[in-house]
Amino acid sequence: MDELALLHGYQTVGAMLVGIGIVGFLARRNMIVMFLSLEMMLQGISVTLVSWSRFHNDWGGQVLTVFIITVAACEAAIALALVLMLFRRAGGLDVLFWQQLRESNVEPFIEHELPEPPAEPADRWPHLPPAGIEPQTEEEWHRSHV
Amino acid sequence: MNAMQWTFVVATISGALALWMLLPRKRFRGRRLGSLLGLVSLGLFASQVPLPGGPAERTVFIVLAGVTLAAAVCTVTFRSPVYCAVWFGLTLLGVSGLFLFQGAQFLSVATVTVYAGAIVVMFLFVLMLSDPRGRTYYDRLSWEAMLSASAGAVMIGVLSMTLHRVFVPEAAPPAADANNVAVADASGASANAEATNVPALPEPPTSESLQANILAPEHVARLGGALFSRYLVTVEAAGVLLLVALVGATSIMAHARFEQLRRSRHGNG
């Protein structure tokens, strides 16, 4: 295999994962999704590390990735605990619930125009199977007999 | 600006647009156009990357990378957080496949075990308990969608262009001064590398040397050997870190539970 091309491809994939992770981290407001984006960035780094490990024919990159996984596990544990606590206090996972640490004279960021909540789909009762006879209502039965 | 640079610029712009369209916003969503633009962008980026190996390997790589990146985009753009998590699980599977493609068996399996098996499941837990239907407003809003998308896309563009410059030196742009084109051409790639501060890459490894070391059949034993000899101290540190994280998470939750109990005892006081 062309090792250089392999490395190039992996580096590009890693860079893209990092970039997409950045987009997710910046744009999304759900704390859990932000966290997923963060993990995605870590994945991008892992990809590049593993590819360098192969290119240099050295175990260091893979070992480092093992440590990244370890750290990610720790991070997930702590972050999840924190997020749960924040959720319990604020009643939501929005990261913008937590902007109390701003300067006192800075206006809080408030979303004035919230999107419409999606319409709950009307309760659709299960269809009867197409086979069989459709039952008549009482009224229809009455009409047919008038 | 030559064609290569134009490609990167177009790819970056279309990527930014695609991400912007795909990200949840208040009204307009334009998912199809976004997807299309995203595919275009991905294709443009991919067109600048030489693909490794024979046709079978190329196919496998393209599929793996494509699935990974598509799943990654879906992770950050889907509205329902549960879907995001599932897409992230798919991203992880893709990354795991990429690892396996590189011969890093242990890592590929460990990634799935730890990330997909434990971390993401935990997140799914939280998501399901916090908001089972995914109908909250903050999942339907992005913070500065355009700016964020541009930042990410520019990051990707800059990094890809840099990678391209490093790995494909002969395709690098000529020096900025148009008068020196001939000189730059004459001096060749190495001079160009010097001019752009690009360090020279080491020789790629041969297949035999890889088989002797990093692709050896006794993969796990080798990795373990490296972990527990050269990186032993780091392993210990990681162990301590895990322990501390365990204690920390437990104490945070215990504190929360304590607070809850206290409030229930003293009548919300």
Next chain:
Amino acid sequence: MFKIETLMVLIPGLPLLSAIITAALGKWLLRSRSHWPAVLAVGGACLLSVLLLFQVRREAAALHEAGDAQAAAHAVGYEKTYTVWTWAVVSRALPARATFGQQASETSHSADPPGTTVPEDSSTSADARSLEIGITLRADPLTAVMLVTVTLISLLVVIYSIGYMHDDVGYWRFFTYVSLFVFSMTMLVSASNFALLYVFWEAVGLCSYLLIGFWFTRPAAAAAGMKAFLVNRVGDFGFALGLFLLWTTYGTLNFHDTAAAPGILGQTLLADPSQYAGGWVATAICLLLLLGACGKSAQFPLHVWLPDAMEGPTPVSALIHAATMVTAGVYMVTRCTPLYLVSADAQQVVLLVGMITALLAAAIALTQTDLKRVLAYSTISQLGYMFIGLGVGTLPGIVAGMFHLFTHAFFKALLFLGAGSVMHAMGGVIDMRRFGGLRRRMPVTHWTFLIGALALAAVAPFAGFWSKDAIVAAISQRVQDDHHGASVALYQWVFWGSLFTAGLTAFYTFRAFFLTFYGEEQIPEEAGHHAHESPPVMTWPLIVLAAASVFVGWCFQRGQRFDHFLMQTPSLAFSSAQATLPAGEHGGHGNVAVVSTLVALIGIGLAAYLYLGDRWEVAWIARRLRWLYTISYRRFFIDPIYMALFVWPLRGLAAFSYWLDRQCIDRLVDWVGRVPLAIGASVRALQSGLLPFYAMAMVFGLLVLIGILVR
């Protein structure tokens, strides 16, 4: 049985152990059993001290017999030192200024590794002084006597405290402090090094501070503790200066000789007293040390803290502020006798200070109504007596001062504990006007207090008589010897003054005694239901002390045992060789004894006449000699004078500094602080609290960095 070194280490070690144990476990584990470590440790220390005393006596006697001729020639005493470990070593601390350049050039090319001994070259050895502070303990007769006194009184007081403090919230704390005090005091008297002496000098000061302010929730107690601490600082400042002067003069701070340098009070210098620095240096050293002693021993200018220190628990007053700690100054001056003998001026200052203190305190004590304060002023007065003894400048005088220290410890502890017993019964009331006629309710306290009062008044067979008499005799001896001396008038005045003071002492002591135990029975309402005799754990120490107050003077004075024993101390042994008078002419002063006893009896009689029953003369005197009465009652206005002289100016200075700090410096700082504030205000809007915003900033920063890196 024990090696003498073991004893030396164990005596301070046991109380230290007890202090640590009580401090660590007292609050949680021991609680109401907190006294056990202290009792056991102090008891053990007392036992070991007695053993040490006998051992020292035996060895000293052996030394005397073995090298009789040589000992007589050099007049060396017995001493034993033991270095536990070397605490601080600074070699070649101070190259002499004159040879600095040469010294530097020498050291620069000397390849000696650090730690090698100072070169023996005589020209440089004087300059190359190395400061070595070892935890060095010594055993000699003086130390042994002090150790026995301290630990014995401490043991009795600790036992007494079990009853006195029994339901105090700080029970464990009390015994921690007391153990710590005993440790510090034993270390102080067994230190063989001025630096170590100074350390434990401060340590006993600290314990005193802690114990005066033991009931720190009472503002008066807290203020008294602070006052004691601050007044002592004045003295300690002088003491520290004295130490510096000693160091620059002699190049060492050790008492004993070491390999590096002969000690200040070591055999080498003692054998050849001409090596002592004379002139103004000697006087300065002595006066500075005296200042320290004045602070600790509450002598005239610095005596003001001691009466206030009575705010502490009464056992503490008995132990620290009457019997042991306040005698540290006396001990120190005695220890430094060779230094004082060099400077006659300093000796006379000591004498004068002692005289003024004794007279002043006695005069104040005449009119005080607070029983503990009367005792406090009598303590000051008696300490003044000790200083008179030390200031006489003859060996009998010095020994008499030490002897008075020894006997005074017993009967003053007795009196204080008796007062504590009364106070305990009266529910904390100590004003003599509010109680009276307690002799039937508290028979044991009454009798023991009587014995103590007789001893203090120096009535014939009691302890105080022998020691005070010895001092007066020493002065009279001096008067006789100095017939034609320049300062004979001074000694003459001091002689009469001390006799007069003795009379005053007898008077005020019995005034207090009569007011407390005789007259109409009167009990304050605070006493409640426990206006009765104290429990046995409190009365037994009183009885023991009373017995000691009766016999201790006669026992030790008989055949001048105490004198002979104390003479074995190296510095005193040297002094006996140097003194103007040979020792042993003590006792030929029958007429003096008769006179002083008469004076005491007159004082007692006067007190009995005035205060047994309701006499109109008391009121008449108070009315007719109103100004005298007021001066005495208001303690010669010394506190207001100090207030005006020191405290108010300092407060004014502090107020001015405060104003300066607030109005000028702080303003300046504020203005400096506004610069970053102004800068910060311009970028404050960035601190929006929005996490994504921060992340965005980071990403843009990263982009810029990457852009710069890849150009």
Next chain:
Amino acid sequence: MLELAAIALVKVVILSFGLLTAAAYLVLLERRVAAWVQDRRGPNRVGIPLTSIRLFGLGQPLADGLKFIFKEEFTPSHVDRWMYTLAPISILATALAVFAVIPFGDVLTLGGERTIELVVAPGFDAGAIYVFALSSLAVYGVILGGWASNNKYSLLGGLRSSAQLIAYELPLSLGLLGVVVVTGTLRLDEVIRTQANEGIWFAFAQPLGLIVFVIASFAEAARLPFDLPEAEQELVGGYHTEYSGIRLLMYLVAEFMHMITASFLIVILFLGGWHFWGLTDAAAWGIEGEAVPLWLGVVRIVVLMAKVFVVILFFMLTRWTWPRFRFDQLMNLAWKVMLPLGIANVVMMAVVAEFEVPLTDRLGRGGVIGLTWVGTLLTLIVAALLVPLHSDNRRRSIEPDLFGTS
């Protein structure tokens, strides 16, 4: 290259068909066993269609399968359609994919020289972890199915199940770790080979590991007494309450696949895999050299399958003899009993592996094994003494006594 792919494909096909069929017939077996335990007859009617030959009801699975397949594909309107479909697919896919690294025999020698290893992915060095990775992915099927059904029973079942699976993964891997420490490899065929070479199954050498592993496998396979995810009496079937038709079939098959996987793992790790004394040893048959003749390979496959069958029977008998745990008991058991026991096992095995040479010199092989048995007994006694009785059903305060008031 192509040849390798072809061989792998053949293996995959054989394995999947074999497993699916086996799963189908195991349903029948289970029903028969249940009937036997409860002293009734069970399904014995369906035989060959269109005839009256009953064949002990062997046609029943076919009928069941047909019924499931031809039932209407019913999707409730309130479910999340994508996830609702994805969940059973993912659980079946992972359940099948596990078998990529599980050896179902030793080697087959075809034509005298070509040997085929009976594993789908023969060179995979991290096989054991792969098994764990995929079994942890099985959680997705359960939790997503529960969530997508949009039904509180389903969601509770899914959450319970995932908590249970995650909790019991730890003792499971600790049980495995004991074996790994001793053998020094993560390849399952190597594990079997180690046992075959020594002639001592790890069930004898590591009894504590076996106990921990078996109990954890029961929980991982969600079989009674750990079938809380379904708990028909409480949760109306748990996460597949809303499922029917072929999707339900996938879930059921996957469940049986999990049981089969667990049985395979128990057999491979602790019961010697294809090894049986005298029966599978080449030396016992007088065969020299490394080569294994075809018939011996077949014998080994048969031995392995027989062992797996026995373990599966054990699973089924357990199901009909034990009551179900309560959820807190389940969790207590996982974290307070199984985890310490697993750690004790690992420590014990690490000691044995570290001091193997001196211990064997001093005590002999049997002595070392005896030592581990003694250690196991001691550990179990200590655990029994320390751990509160989990069958204690008396009412007690749920709140921890944080304030020290009671």
